[in-house]
Amino acid sequence: MRLPGHEDVQLPQKMSAAASGFDLHAAVSEPVVLNPGERKLIPTGFALSMPSELEAQIRPRSGLAFKHGITTLNSPGTIDADYRGEVKVLLINHGQEPFEIQRGERIAQMVFQLVPHIQLTQVDELSDTERGAGGFGHTGR
Ligand SMILES: O=c1ccn([C@H]2C[C@H](O)[C@@H](COP(=O)(O)OP(=O)(O)OP(=O)(O)O)O2)c(=O)[nH]1
C-alpha cells in the first residue's frame, strides 16, 4: 500500500525478471546526508501485508556498499508478516565520505522468505552429536 503523500515515490520494484529482491525507494521529504559513521532510518513510503508463512528481509544493495560503504545496519532487516507500519531502512555509512540520499533513490532491496512455523518445546536433555558444544572455530581455521 502506498502511503499518503508519496504518490511520486515508486513502489518496490524488481529491476530484472528473475531478481531476488524488490528495490526500495527513499521517501525522504528532502535530501538526507549520511556522514561517515552515521546511521539513519529512511522511510520508503509504503506498507504491506503478507501471508503469515512469509517474512521480508531488507538487504543492502551491493553497489551502494561497494562504491560508497552504504549498508543496512541490521542486516538483514526483518519485516514480520503481521507488521502494518511503514517499511523503513536503517542505513549506515561505513565509507569515508558523506553520502546524500535523494527522494526516490533506490537504497536497499526486499527479499521474501518462507518461515517454517516452529513450536519450541522445553527439554532437560539434548541428543548427542559429534560436535557437541564445540563452536566458534572448533573445527580449525
Ligand atoms: O529494517 C527494518 C526492520 C524492522 N522494521 C519494522 C518491521 C518489523 O516487523 C518491525 C520490528 O522489527 P524487529 O523485530 O527487527 O525489531 P525489534 O527491535 O524486535 O522491535 P519489535 O519489538 O517491534 O519487534 O519493525 C522495518 O521497517 N525495517
Ligand SMILES: [Mg+2]
Ligand atoms: Mg521484534
